[in-house]
């Protein structure tokens with residue numbers, strides 16, 4: 001058992017915390033709110049699963065996992081954490097989600113605040129439902145050291161996920177492919193090509209996808225999907241990854257998917 | 269025209285798709301008039317269809333009597349004029365606009381004006397095919413997937429000027445053929461061939477960028493995402509040439525929408541002749557067993 005800190009604000013953070021807890025780790029969660037302020041619980045579901053937000057625990061963590069879904073929030077949150085974290089965490093591997101910025105970019109922020117050495121930073125990427133995936137992507141940067149990478153691998157192995165190493169980038173393999181599928185399906189829906197249910201049924205029956213893209217988006221969280229697309233736009237230019245206006249509208253309206261009761265579909 | 273009055277269905281083209289369609293139509297209790305350009309082709313197609321139906325008996329999916337009755341319900345013809353006796357038409361001739369348009373012009377004079385004519389086109393505009401007929405409202409798209417007897421999905425396409433009732437009757441027809449219909453507008457690629465593009469294109473971009481090799485990408489998509497096959501495995505199965513052509517056609521049809529920009533890397537692969545399983549090598553190598 002080890003001490004795991006999960007810092008985040010979306011479905012991935014929630015799911016990873018839950019998985020770590022059921023794997024026997026002692027999990028401390030810290031969720032950031034809309035403005036990127038740490039320390040404030042906005043995540044409803046955390047009340048059901050594990051202990052809601054705890055102030056910075058006494059003991060040092062063995063691993064810190066971050067999964068903040070929008071880059072703007074992420075930057076603010078990291079600044080907030082910098083003050084606290086720099087005290088004593090110099091050796092703790094810090095696994096940062098590449099869904100909203102590459103590990104190299106986060107390393108640059110972190111280097112500026114001197115909160116942890118950038119050698120400890122490793123990117124990680126996967127998509128909800130994390131429970132159902134047996135592989136997780138690890139994205140070391142050119143600065144990452146073997147020790148941090150080893151601990152990152154051990155952590156995911158302890159959750160029953162096989163770590164697979166890829167080159168650092170924005171998104172990672174699965175998130176990029178799936179976010180692009182979802183975006184493309186959202187355009188089709190917005191343009192009235194077919195209903196959400198028909199688009200999902202067509203993709204499951206016609207090409208054997210595990211979930212329809214729109215129902216998948218509701219599981220991932222539309223806020224997270226938008227976060228991936230925005231980060232890709234910033235990294236690669238606006239054209240290919242331009243988020244469907246409908247997706248933005250749903251996010252602005254607070255319809256973030258299953259966990260808010262409504263996304264592309266309604267849930268009761 | 270209602271779904272109940274439909275007894276006899278004309279199927280045009282007895283190739284990969286037409287043969288499969290004729291089979292399920294006959295198995296669903298309808299009489300089939302299967303049309304093609306010559307008797308040789310028709311005989312071959314008929315042999316294949318009855319072979320598939322007989323195999324279903326061996327697998328215990330159908331009784332001998334049911335199979336015999338289904339086979340008996342299929343009549344073949346090389347005379348288009350015989351379509352006059354059909355209550356519903358499904359067309360699966362080669363994917364060439366002029367060929368289809370010529371056929372619809374003829375059918376328009378042969379068949380009674382209220383019966384539905386459904387095209388199985390994958391890439392052409394249903395609206396453009398319909399435009400040559402005097403009553404274009406009765407022309408819809410009915411896009412089956414290969415292999416027809418196994419694939420549950422049918423995209424029912426309402427062209428820009430299709431009648432709503434024609435669309436609804438076609439939806440009902442798809443259900444009676446044991447399929448799950450979805451209704452889509454007449455846009456290039458309809459739902460599946462349009463929405464699926466990034467599955468291949470994004471994977472190709474990741475490979476081009478050197479984020480991971482194709483084996484790793486496939487593995488992450490399968491094990492991380494729960495897909496049955498990774499994009500590169502699937503391209504090999506479909507054929508790289510066919511997959512590339514589909515991407516190019518969607519890209520052109522959407523007036524060069526950047527989301528659909530095809531991959532140069534894939535183009536080079538196609539040029540190299542490594543087309544996938546059918547040539548023994550694509551992204552992967554296939555042992556001697558495969559052609």
Ligand SMILES: NC(=O)c1ccc[n+]([C@@H]2O[C@H](COP(=O)([O-])OP(=O)(O)OC[C@H]3O[C@@H](n4cnc5c(N)ncnc54)[C@H](O)[C@@H]3O)[C@@H](O)[C@H]2O)c1
Pocket residue numbers: 280281282283284285286303304305309359360361362363364367371388389390391411412413414
């Ligand atoms: N093969 C697929 O995976 C697939 C899937 C969905 C839709 N489609 C569409 O289905 C249609 C048929 O495709 P296919 O793969 O079955 O092709 P195919 O080449 O296997 O069959 C075409 C048949 O049409 C016959 N034909 C040629 N000229 C004709 C004419 N003038 N009149 C009547 N019949 C004629 C040919 O003899 C042949 O038997 C195309 O529109 C295609 O785009 C194909």
